[in-house]
Amino acid sequence: MPEDDSTKPAPDGASTAAEKSAPDKRPEKRRTWLERLSSAISGEPDNQEDLLELLRDVHADGVIDGDTLRMMEGTLTVSELTVNDVMVPRAQMVVLPVDGKFVALAQQVVESGHSRFPVHGEDKDEILGILLAKDLLRGVVADNGPGSIRELLRPAVLVPESKRLDILLREFRQSRNHMAIVIDEYGGVAGLVTIEDVLEQIVGKIDDEHDDAEDPNALIAAQADGQYLVDALTPIADFNTRFGADFDDDEYDTIGGLITAAIGHLPEAGEELTLGRFGFRVARADARRLHTLHVSVHAG
Numbered sequence: 001m002p003e004d005d006s007t008k009p010a011p012d013g014a015s016t017a018a019e020k021s022a023p024d025k026r027p028e029k030r031r032t033w034l035e036r037l038s039s040a041i042s043g044e045p046d047n048q049e050d051l052l053e054l055l056r057d058v059h060a061d062g063v064i065d066g067d068t069l070r071m072m073e074g075t076l077t078v079s080e081l082t083v084n085d086v087m088v089p090r091a092q093m094v095v096l097p098v099d100g101k102f103v104a105l106a107q108q109v110v111e112s113g114h115s116r117f118p119v120h121g122e123d124k125d126e127i128l129g130i131l132l133a134k135d136l137l138r139g140v141v142a143d144n145g146p147g148s149i150r151e152l153l154r155p156a157v158l159v160p161e162s163k164r165l166d167i168l169l170r171e172f173r174q175s176r177n178h179m180a181i182v183i184d185e186y187g188g189v190a191g192l193v194t195i196e197d198v199l200e201q202i203v204g205k206i207d208d209e210h211d212d213a214e215d216p217n218a219l220i221a222a223q224a225d226g227q228y229l230v231d232a233l234t235p236i237a238d239f240n241t242r243f244g245a246d247f248d249d250d251e252y253d254t255i256g257g258l259i260t261a262a263i264g265h266l267p268e269a270g271e272e273l274t275l276g277r278f279g280f281r282v283a284r285a286d287a288r289r290l291h292t293l294h295v296s297v298h299a300g
Helices: 017-021 033-041 048-060 066-080 102-112 133-141 165-175 195-203 236-243 255-263
Strands: 116-120 127-132 158-160 179-183 189-194 220-222 228-231 272-275 278-285 290-297
Touching (some): 189 195, 236 255, 255 272
Antiparallel strands (some): 220 228, 272 278, 278 290
């Protein structure tokens, strides 16, 4: 009687039908960060958001620190920003008149702490060039120096508000310029942008010897009467965070811009406005802009 083949062991390397048909119960092994990074280099992930997620996983695994992650995120997202997102608005520009006296201009330069200055003609839309502080210093101390700062000016670079920051950064590096004048759609001066403004989007805030130490009470200061003195240039996002508010910052960046728009004209000192649970009273303003506000918070 022949032996039952089912009792014979399977040859080495072979598997029984039951073994072949049985599903693999082993859990799928999670890819390591190195495998995911290799996939990214070889064509995966499919989009920038996937790549950012990969970098955050690498950070979570302790391979890179938080500063490195933020720098990588900044490098990837800088192409999504335009000059309009980071420029210094026209109202905050420090500009010099071309017919100014050397000593008076030097005093302005020292007080501002900047190193580059747009120089204008009859009005501030007529930018004639850029004056470097070091060039002005040479003109002041020279025995037979130039008769006016016009002779010291360097060409001004003009860029539109819509220019992407990654393109501007490349142009800054190629031209060795560090400042550009931002022009609006009508050809007027909208503001200025520097290479530092662009780099800060990648590496974070860059402080130099002229920057004051950050004061947490500089923009929003609590008063003894329970109110708050708020700088009009306080970003709406910071105001919302401090007070648990939900003001929209899509159209206006600062709390001063929001209040001016809500009032409908450039407000004067003493004007008041209530928005939701917040009472605003103009503490200081001039003919050009709103400076500070008294803010009271009502119970919600």
